[in-house]
Amino acid sequence: MNTRLTLLALSLAGALLAGCGRPAEAPPVLGEPGPLPEAVQRVGDPALGYEILVNRGYLSCGVPFAAYVAGERERVAEATLPGRLERNAKLPYDLNWAVDANGVELVVTNCLACHGGRFAGELVIGLGNAFADFSVDPRRAIEGIGLLVEDGAPAEAWRRWADRIAAIAPYMVTDTVGVNPAPNLTMALMAHRDPVSLRWHAEPQLEPPPRSPLPTAVPPWWRMQKKYAMFYHGGGQGDHVPFMMLKSLVCTDDLAEARMIDEWFTHVRAYISTLEPPAWPYSLDESLAAEGRVVFEQHCTACHGTYGDDWTYPNLVVALDQVGTDPAYALQAVEAERFIRWFNRSFYGRGAHARPAPGYVAPPLDAVWATAPFLHNDSVPSIAALLDSSRRPTFWRHLTEPREYDQETLGWRYETLDHGKEGAADAAEARTIYDTTRHGYGSGGHTFGDALSDAQRRAVIEYLKTL
Amino acid sequence: MMHTRNLLVVSALVLVGVAALAAWWLDRRVDREPAVPLEHALEGIDALAGQFPLPGAEALDWPRDHGAKPGQFVESWLFAGLVRDETGRSYGFQLGFERVALQKEAAVRESAWGTRDLIRARFALEPSGARAHFEERVSRAALGLAGAAPAPAHAWLEDWSFTLDEAGGTFLLGAGGPGAAFALRLVMPDVPPVSIDSELYRGYWWPGARVAGTLDVDGRPSAVDGQGMIERLWGRALPAGRGQLGLARLWLDVGDGRMVRCEQLRRRAGGGTPLMECLGHPAPPGEEVELGPKEQGWETVAGIRYPLRWTLRLPETVDPLKLAPLSRGHTLSLDGAWRGIIVGDGDMERWGLLELSNFAAP
Numbered sequence: 067m068n069t070r071l072t073l074l075a076l077s078l079a080g081a082l083l084a085g086c087g088r089p090a091e092a093p094p095v096l097g098e099p100g101p102l103p104e105a106v107q108r109v110g111d112p113a114l115g116y117e118i119l120v121n122r123g124y125l126s127c128g129v130p131f132a133a134y135v136a137g138e139r140e141r142v143a144e145a146t147l148p149g150r151l152e153r154n155a156k157l158p159y160d161l162n163w164a165v166d167a168n169g170v171e172l173v174v175t176n177c178l179a180c181h182g183g184r185f186a187g188e189l190v191i192g193l194g195n196a197f198a199d200f201s202v203d204p205r206r207a208i209e210g211i212g213l214l215v216e217d218g219a220p221a222e223a224w225r226r227w228a229d230r231i232a233a234i235a236p237y238m239v240t241d242t243v244g245v246n247p248a249p250n251l252t253m254a255l256m257a258h259r260d261p262v263s264l265r266w267h268a269e270p271q272l273e274p275p276p277r278s279p280l281p282t283a284v285p286p287w288w289r290m291q292k293k294y295a296m297f298y299h300g301g302g303q304g305d306h307v308p309f310m311m312l313k314s315l316v317c318t319d320d321l322a323e324a325r326m327i328d329e330w331f332t333h334v335r336a337y338i339s340t341l342e343p344p345a346w347p348y349s350l351d352e353s354l355a356a357e358g359r360v361v362f363e364q365h366c367t368a369c370h371g372t373y374g375d376d377w378t379y380p381n382l383v384v385a386l387d388q389v390g391t392d393p394a395y396a397l398q399a400v401e402a403e404r405f406i407r408w409f410n411r412s413f414y415g416r417g418a419h420a421r422p423a424p425g426y427v428a429p430p431l432d433a434v435w436a437t438a439p440f441l442h443n444d445s446v447p448s449i450a451a452l453l454d455s456s457r458r459p460t461f462w463r464h465l466t467e468p469r470e471y472d473q474e475t476l477g478w479r480y481e482t483l484d485h486g487k488e489g490a491a492d493a494a495e496a497r498t499i500y501d502t503t504r505h506g507y508g509s510g511g512h513t514f515g516d517a518l519s520d521a522q523r524r525a526v527i528e529y530l531k532t533l
Numbered sequence: 534m535m536h537t538r539n540l541l542v543v544s545a546l547v548l549v550g551v552a553a554l555a556a557w558w559l560d561r562r563v564d565r566e567p568a569v570p571l572e573h574a575l576e577g578i579d580a581l582a583g584q585f586p587l588p589g590a591e592a593l594d595w596p597r598d599h600g601a602k603p604g605q606f607v608e609s610w611l612f613a614g615l616v617r618d619e620t621g622r623s624y625g626f627q628l629g630f631e632r633v634a635l636q637k638e639a640a641v642r643e644s645a646w647g648t649r650d651l652i653r654a655r656f657a658l659e660p661s662g663a664r665a666h667f668e669e670r671v672s673r674a675a676l677g678l679a680g681a682a683p684a685p686a687h688a689w690l691e692d693w694s695f696t697l698d699e700a701g702g703t704f705l706l707g708a709g710g711p712g713a714a715f716a717l718r719l720v721m722p723d724v725p726p727v728s729i730d731s732e733l734y735r736g737y738w739w740p741g742a743r744v745a746g747t748l749d750v751d752g753r754p755s756a757v758d759g760q761g762m763i764e765r766l767w768g769r770a771l772p773a774g775r776g777q778l779g780l781a782r783l784w785l786d787v788g789d790g791r792m793v794r795c796e797q798l799r800r801r802a803g804g805g806t807p808l809m810e811c812l813g814h815p816a817p818p819g820e821e822v823e824l825g826p827k828e829q830g831w832e833t834v835a836g837i838r839y840p841l842r843w844t845l846r847l848p849e850t851v852d853p854l855k856l857a858p859l860s861r862g863h864t865l866s867l868d869g870a871w872r873g874i875i876v877g878d879g880d881m882e883r884w885g886l887l888e889l890s891n892f893a894a895p
Contacts, residue, residue, distance in 0.1 A: 133776070209808050212777035212800060217895040221777050225804065232806055 094406040097301065097423030099385035102294040105304045107339070108332045115337030118330045119177060120147050121154045123164020127227040127317035128174035131163065133214035147189070159189060168219040172227075177313065177334075180246060180284050185344065185436050186471070192341045193436055194284025196444065196478070197469070200240045200247050201497040205232050230316050233258055233268065236277050241487070242507070243497050244464065245281030245444050249297075249395070253405045255315040261412035266319050272404050280395050280506035283444040285429065286437050288341040292371070292379040292430045298442040299396040300383040301422035307331045308414035310338070324413050343433030346531040348473050358529030361522045365514060369428035373533050383425040390511030391426060391441050400424050432533050438477035445502050445509035448477025449530060453515030453523045460509075461486045463498045476527060582606045584637045588735040588768040593728060596701030598737070598765065601681035601688065603650075605767040607633045607734075608681070610688060610695060612706055612719060613784070614744045614761025615859070615874060615884035623881045624748060624757065625659035625859045625874025626715055628695065628706050630688040631771070632674070632681045645676055652679035654690040655866060656708040658715060659874045660750065661881075664862035668710030671867070704742075704763065709749070717746035719761045727794065727812050734768025738784070740792040740814050760786060760884070764794075773868065774891025777801055781840070783824065785877065785885030787847065787854070793818050795845075802895050819848040827855070834863060837893045839871045854878055856887070869893065 118124070131153070146159055153163035153171070160179040164172045183193030208228045215224040237254035238247045257270035282298070296302025302309045311324075311331040318324050363372065371379035386393045399422035406420040426442055440446040447464070451457040461483040470479045483489075486503060490496035502509040515523060585606035602608055609631040617623050631653045640647035652674050659665040670690050672679040681688040686697035686704075693708035704719040719742040726739035742761040747754050762784060766772075774780035778798040786792050795811040811822045823846040830842025846853040854877040863873045870890040877883030 205806050206808055209778075209800075209805055210798065212805070213775045213798070215776045217777075221802070221895055224777065225800075225802070228805060 094403055094410065095421060096400050097383060097421045099383045099423060099425040102300055102381040102383060103303060104294050107306055107335060110333035110336030112337040112340045115333035117149060119334050119337060120149055121151045121162060122330060123162055123172065123174050124314050124327045124330060125174045125317055126164060126323060127230060128172040129211055130215055130220035130223055131171035131173055132216065132220060133211055134173040136214040166223055170219045170223040172223060181287055186347050190344055192287030194286060196244050196439060199243045200238060201243050203235055203239050205235050237275055238279060240279055240281060242281060242500055246284050247279035249282055250275045250279035252312050253402060256405050256408045259315060261408045264318060264320055264324055264413060280398060281443045282395060283442055287338045288343045288432055289430045290338050294381045295427060298426050299399045299422040300425065300427050301399055301420050303419045303421050305417035307335050308418040310335055321413055344436055346435060350531055351528050354525050354528040355532050358525030361526050362529050370431050379430050383423045383427050385425045389426050392443055392506060392508035394506035395442055396424055396426060431530060434533060435476045435531050443507060445507055447480045448475035449527055450475035453526060455513045455516050458509045460502050462500050582769045585769055593737055596686060596697055599686035599697050600683035602767045606769050607771055608767035609771055611764040612695065612761060613886040614759055615881060616744055616757035616759030618755040618757050623661040627655060627657040627872060628708050629655040648673040648675040650674040652690050654693050656693060656710055658713040659860035661859050663860055665860040666710050666713035667864040669866055712751050714749045715746060717744055719744050727814050733770045734766050736766035738764045738794050772796065779892040780890050782888040783885060786883060788880060788883040795822060795824055797824055801892060821848045834871055835865045839889050839892050854883065
């Protein structure tokens with residue numbers, strides 16, 4: 067028997083022995099509704115964190131630079147960001163330049179692909195991109211890039227990246243433009259990796275997540291100053307760095323690289339914690355806002371906190387039956403025990419705890435006006451509709467030609483439809499329709515604003531513009 | 534007219550075929566000088582193509598669009614078909630012309646050899662079960678040696694040519710090589726062609742032509758008739774495999790009234806998910822077309838492994854068609870592509886053309 071076969075046989079035998087007689091694993095520790103525990107975060111250098119965020123290859127596989135240049139030669143250069151170094155200075159804001167272990171220059175995505183949004187014509191770092199389109203299978207475009215890739219090390223780099231994306235693509239295609247598949251995508255990556263060595267397996271080693279990702283909204287980064295937990299369901303407790311770097315699971319195949327990115331993201335987290343919410347850029351009725359503050363502090367503060375110099379924030383997970391919003395996302399998280407175990411056993415689980423709860427965290431509302439659509443699943447298009455559940459559309463879609471912000475309702479302009487995706491003219495149109503009757507897309511719950519009068523709601527809306 | 538935007542080819546558009554031709558040409562020109570590395574010879578081809586306009590979006594029109602379009606960087610005419618002689622023996626045929634510009638403006642030189650365009654032509658006659666006859670020629674469009682004319686549509690390279698008759702509905706083809714020649718008439722059908730609309734080129738595929746004429750194989754002439762097709766393209770590029778992807782193009786008369794034209798990009802090194810798009814006549818074949826090389830269908834041609842045997846499964850079809858070359862002993866084109874007439878399940882009513890480019894393993 068040759069060496070490879072011997073090793074294979076030994077590993078198979080080991081796997082069998084490991085499975086024999088092993089006691090059933092105890093259920094993982096889950097979170098519960100109520101206050102979240104505080105956790106001290108590692109200290110980092112915010113300036114270095116920004117430099118890393120917009121310049122380095124923390125996603126360490128991607129498109130060979132030469133192929134990117136060949137494919138983009140006729141594209142008009144987009145505005146970039148300050149502090150972009152070397153080749154990064156010529157790349158769009160959501161792409162970084164990196165060099166792989168074989169010396170191949172790469173173009174890789176960075177965090178801003180999801181965490182950079184535009185408001186009033188400006189790119190806002192940390193604002194979730196509510197218009198990103200994950201509804202198209204990326205495999206065609208990624209495979210097609212192969213036309214532009216040279217032989218040798220660049221081809222190897224392209225194949226590695228393309229194969230990774232191909233493996234997870236079935237779990238990351240949403241059925242609606244604008245919503246984000248990150249949680250499902252992350253679970254798919256976990257299924258393909260050994261939690262201890264981080265070795266990649268072409269075939270999943272765990273039962274993969276469902277092929278239809280539940281929709282999630284991308285929360286703004288400036289909330290991280292106040293939050294004890296990363297995610298809507300209260301999971302992501304303890305050290306936040308490992309959660310922030312999970313995007314690197316696409317390409318990080320060994321612990322040495324994971325440790326390097328972990329060090330980088332200590333600084334990235336420090337940078338994120340310095341981000342201030344943007345200020346309302348339009349006119350304001352300060353008198354009405356003052357009235358709204360009174361109403362807000364009577365009806366909303368208990369969960370969402372107070373604002374101003376002496377702000378308070380309770381970091382509270384509200385039980386599903388109390389908040390009433392679509393439960394699918396939280397339930398999927400608490401039921402996905404294999405992925406909770408994976409995380410807690412892995413490199414990423416040192417000092418960090420997955421620990422989702424059957425509920426949703428009432429978020430801080432700093433610059434909430436900028437973060438439409440609302441709820442954890444982007445199901446409610448405006449604050450006005452959030453505060454008056456009778457105004458929530460069952461079927462709706464953003465008006466994007468042009469994309470306009472409605473200063474009265476605090477949301478991007480949209481149209482209400484009389485049909486869901488089934489009534490669309492074609493598949494492309496169907497992808498633009500937000501259908502709240504679909505699993506995980508429900509817009510119910512959080513009806514606390516229904517108790518307010520119209521005047522009170524108008525006042526609260528004006529107050530929210532000041533946050 | 535069916536009008537289908539070929540999204541696959543938007544991404545697949547490449548200049549490699551033209552570039553290889555130009556490199557070969559440049560290499561010939563400097564054969565008494567230090568060799569020009571291929572990558573250097575190719576430099577500038579993309580830039581030159583970029584100086585030419587993208588193909589317009591105006592409605593297709595015949596016979597105008599059969600004729601040459603000298604304002605385009607590159608254009609091609611591909612004729613192919615399957616005919617039978619009086620004994621029932623089948624022969625595949627191909628005649629292709631490509632014109633590529635070597636510079637943007639007309640050549641201004643005192644020499645009569647001065648030219649702006651290069652013409653490449655391919656001839657193939659493929660007897661069923663026997664060795665294929667193949668020849669390829671390249672010539673500058675000067676001194677009457679080769680050229681392409683807008684009206685009436687006409688292209689020639691030495692004694693090879695096609696000409697559209699005055700009525701605009703019949704092509705006259707004539708070409709030959711060592712031991713084989715043909716003179717054929719292709720009468721185009723009344724139904725309109727299938728539009729090919731891509732980012733860098735456009736054109737049409739027109740299947741269903743009636744073919745009649747004579748073949749001469751090893752000095753024995755015979756009358757033949759059968760079916761044929763034309764594919765006409767123009768623009769900044771022609772479709773070909775490039776980089777890590779080979780491109781398989783298949784045109785097939787399914788034999789039940791349906792005809793399909795599929796393009797599939799596949800990794801040369803294996804793996805990955807092939808990208809494919811298909812057009813159909815008289816209707817698109819739907820999304821569920823399956824096309825792939827047979828595991829045992831690979832053969833070595835000029836040192837390169839080519840998948841010469843494929844299977845095709847169309848929607849609402851239970852058994853896949855098994856596609857195999859009609860003849861043997863094909864010669865690769867100057868651009869390294871394999872092209873040959875194929876038949877499905879050995880049934881001469883199910884004939885087609887297969888083109889494979891950039892399949893050499895990396």
